[in-house]
Amino acid sequence: MRGVLSLCVLRVVADGPTYGYAIAGRLADAGLGSVKGGTLYPILTRLETDGLVTSSWAAGNGGPGRKFFSLTPTGAQALRERAEQWHVFTERAAGLLSRPVVPS
Amino acid sequence: MGTLLNSTDQAWCDDLLLRLRLLQVPGARIGEVLAEVQSHVAETGEPPREAFGTPREYADQVAQALGVTPVRGWAALRQGLRWRDLLLAVLIGVAGFSLADGLWSLGAGAATTAGLPTWLVCLGAALVLGACTARLVVSARHDPDADPVIDPRNGVDMVPFGRRQVVLLAALPVLALIGMAVGGLLSR
Known part of the structure; x- marks a missing residue:
């Protein structure tokens, strides 16, 4: 499931520069449950080291600042490919699961 | 960096810093990780232990995400000497x-x-x-x-x-x- 979560994070970042807490909020709104910081930031770190997203710090008002993530062209391509793969996989899985059980 | 966190949270961050150092994560990356934790804690009000787990677990996760192979114990000691x-x-x-x-x-x-x-x-x-x-x-x-x-x-x-x-x-x-x-x- 970690791979799918990474794909979902990539999809959220595709909507424009956003930061950790807001990403967690979007995932929760999408019904994916509350994703802890301990899970979310390593995913973002990996996406960044893979060159799929870039990050930059912006000063917060009085707070410790926010790290904004944005999609790179490589990230956009990876998102298309992985989303496609995920659709194919879920369709096949759904096809298998929806077959009536026939005891042999 | 102490002004933004209370002493328990600061102790958690200090422990995380030490463990990331022991796993030989580059200094610049440790700075990123600590800043992320501070930012997240300020935003959510969650204690770091709740959001990120124990410093040891989180350090391992970060090292894994970065593809840093952990060097532990005797080998780590000898490398640093x-x-x-x-x-x-x-x-x-x-x-x-x-x-x-x-x-x-x-x-x-x-x-x-x-x-x-x-x-x-x-x-x-x-x-x-x-x-x-x-x-x-x-x-x-x-x-x-x-x-x-x-x-x-x-x-x-x-x-x-x-x-x-x-x-x-x-x-x-x-x-x-x-x-x-x-x-x-x-x-x-």
Whole structure:
């Protein structure tokens, strides 16, 4: 499931520069449950080291600042490919699961 | 960096920093991770332990995400040790012992220590000890291999080796050495 979560994070970042807490909020709104910081930031770190997203710090008002993530062209391509793969996989899985059980 | 977090949260961050260092995560990346934690904690009000787990678990997760292979135990210890550091440790030990011995003799009024004039032993040992301390401070501040933990938001070293650290480094040994001279005086 970690791979799918990474794909979902990539999809959220595709909507424009956003930061950790807001990403967690979007995932929760999408019904994916509350994703802890301990899970979310390593995913973002990996996406960044893979060159799929870039990050930059912006000063917060009085707070410790926010790290904004944005999609790179490589990230956009990876998102298309992985989303496609995920659709194919879920369709096949759904096809298998929806077959009536026939005891042999 | 202490002003934004309470002492429990700060202790959690300090522990995380140490564990990331032990896993040999680059300093700049450690700065990123610490800044992310501070930002997340400020945003959510969640304690770091709740949001990120224990420092050990989180450090392992970060290292895994970065593809850093953890080096643990004996191998890590040997990698970090250099002959120069060992030599410095031995020098500090011998000079520290000699100075303590010399100061005791000075307090007790003995003219010679180990066959040498007491004042000469004290002076020599103090000079060596001073030089070793200077070398420690210089290497902590300017070592090209130091790989400092840099805050990505302002480029500042997050664990500076400032005047306070130097005072802490020197104060305890100096107090102990004064104690030796006093002990010698009392033994008269």
